[in-house]
Amino acid sequence: MKGQTIMLGVSIFQINASVGDFHKNAGKLREASLRAQKEGAGLLVAPLGALAGYPVEGFARRAEFLLGQKEAFTTLTETLAVPVLFGMTPGIVLVENGKNRLVVSGEVVEISGTRFGILTQIDSLSASVSDMKLRGAEAVLVISADPFKRSRPAERLILAKKAAKELHLPILFANLVGGADEWVFDGSSFVCNRQGVCTARLSRSAEDFKTVDLTNAQELPDSSPDELGELYDALVLALHDYVYKNGFQSVQIGLSGGIDSALTAAISADALGPENVYTLMMPTRYTTDLSLTEAKRLAKNLGIHYTIRPIGALFDAYRKELAEDFEGTTWDATEENLQARIRGNLLMAYANKFGRLVIATSNKSESAAGYATLYGDTTGAFEAISDIYKTDVWALARYRNARAGRELIPESIISRAPSAELREGQKDSQSLPEYPVLDAVLRLYVEQGKPVSEIVKAGFDRCLVERIVRMTHRAEFKRRQCPIGARVSDVPFSGPIWDYPMTVKLEK
Incomplete structure (x- = not known):
């Protein structure tokens, strides 16, 4: 049975890569491949952005940026000690036996005798894994740069456990770690075996390396939720x-x-x-x-x-x-x-x-109300x-x-x-309203997108809710001029979801 031939040793390198620092990023990948070889791994997996950093945004259109990446990549491929699958602009590349090829999300590729389904988004697991299995995938590798937000580490693990158990396939999630302007990537990479239990976990908010056995049946002890710590x-x-x-x-x-x-x-x-x-x-x-x-x-x-x-x-x-x-x-x-x-x-x-x-x-409460x-x-x-x-x-x-x-x-x-x-x-x-009240209304209006009528039904005074909503929109011009900060919520004011104009007339 194909499942019996699955590769035992895979190394995950949860890299903190800097945008444009090609040679430093490449050096880290080279050292990780040597460590993977030393630990007996047949494959090294690194996240999206491992070579160029992430997100590169407009630099993806700059020829000199892409040339710098190409030069670093050419030098790197000559020195890798094991097959390596990692992210670079604009996608995923597999380097094996001195040859390289681009890999597309959703593809099933054979590496050292094992067929791997490749994804970049963990949210697409449920929609993609069954098709990959039909095409012969024996395990799934999620090569990702999934930003942090509250509860997100637990959400990812729930998604992977469910898909692994339902389709009887091991799932490896390799995530980027590090800060990049407003983005922060927490790493928190992991492995779920075919029974849907977590058998390996990498550090949160720190660069890390681990060689894992995709067939390992030993479940890690459940750790209590630590949202504030994350x-x-x-x-x-x-x-x-x-x-x-x-x-x-x-x-x-x-x-x-x-x-x-x-x-x-x-x-x-x-x-x-x-x-x-x-x-x-x-x-x-x-x-x-x-x-x-x-x-x-x-x-x-x-x-x-x-x-x-x-x-x-x-x-x-x-x-x-x-x-x-x-x-x-x-x-x-x-x-x-x-x-x-x-x-x-x-x-x-x-x-x-x-x-x-x-x-x-x-803080966000003051920013919402324009109290700055x-x-x-x-x-x-x-x-x-x-x-x-x-x-x-x-x-x-x-x-x-x-x-x-x-x-x-x-x-x-x-x-x-x-x-x-x-x-x-x-x-x-x-x-301002007392902060517990102000924050409760803001969570409903900003994070959950609730209309005023529903917030009032939740037990808040209509005049108070309308006042908070007016303050929030009137302060948009201030927020546009504030320094950037890490996006860690469902709806940060600096993100694409909160896309309101500065100039607007709000009826009472």
Whole structure:
């Protein structure tokens, strides 16, 4: 029976490839092939983008980019120690016995005596595997670059287990790992045997290599769901790769004594090492003693750099310069935003002077409601938590403390009432609905696409829902000017699903 001849040893290389870094990526593939040979594998499998990086977007149309890939590929094929199946622009290539050929998703190919069905999308398993089996496939290899989003690792495994069990075929899923602009790929590659049980699993959010036996019957112990851990690690990876792949070593963050900047600092310290995280506390007369105390405590807990640079004198100078033109007006958002923009200017000054990247600290709830200052707290090259709702910011902070086994982020920061501290006694709740309510409505409207009428039926006040919807669309012009950040939700504001215009009239 054909199933008895299936290749026993297949190596999976879950590579973190950089777009355009052909020779480094090729070097990694070469070393992986030598390791596969040493471990007795008959085939090395690597994900989409293994040679050119992913996504290459417009570079796929650039002749010089494709030529660079071709040159690296030609050199690589001469040095591979075992047959290798991997992704390169524009598809999948098989290198075997000194020869190479392109492989199309859905094709069944024979490699070293075993017939493999090849796919690039794990979501197409149920529709494709039965046809592949009819065409003689003895196992299925999913060569993928499947981006991370919450619950996605578990979804993939469920899909593969179901298809493997129903069609009695082993399924290997090889996924890309790493950050690429707004994309973050979590890896989390795995193997399911023909009984539909998971027999091998690779690391999440880290480059990894493993040689597996496709006929192995021993099931891995079920691991309890760890959605917050997966999410946190994806955010760390996205920030790490954005900084380092763009040639920087360190970051500049504005600390406020609040939860958003605290979580951003923790993510940055985990991503880059605390020695590469520089923070700036920029108080005014509206900054509370608690903010000053807890920001300093946070920096000490994380081991990051901490500088206090008061901006009261700068703020007063602005007000004095504008006093004649603003005569007869009262304090409003203008004066509040001035403070935020002074802080943004100082952050950029420190970053420019010392060669750092500014990491912005706004969350998805604030971004949805437009509760942020353009060219102020939105200043930065990357936004670490831009796709994270406020309620998840709190959850992630507590998760990080639990992982550390101590209070890295002081509980007083997590539990205090959120405030921008741009005027005396200011609280976020004076301008926004309470965050648990705001986030619940946003999840229904943004993530699930529910109309106002259905959200109201779910138990929310109509006036409140309509207000949140209006705020969300009116803030579109702000979001278009904000730094990029990792897409980790079903509907990130920066993604193709959320495709609303900036200019629109919303009827009450």
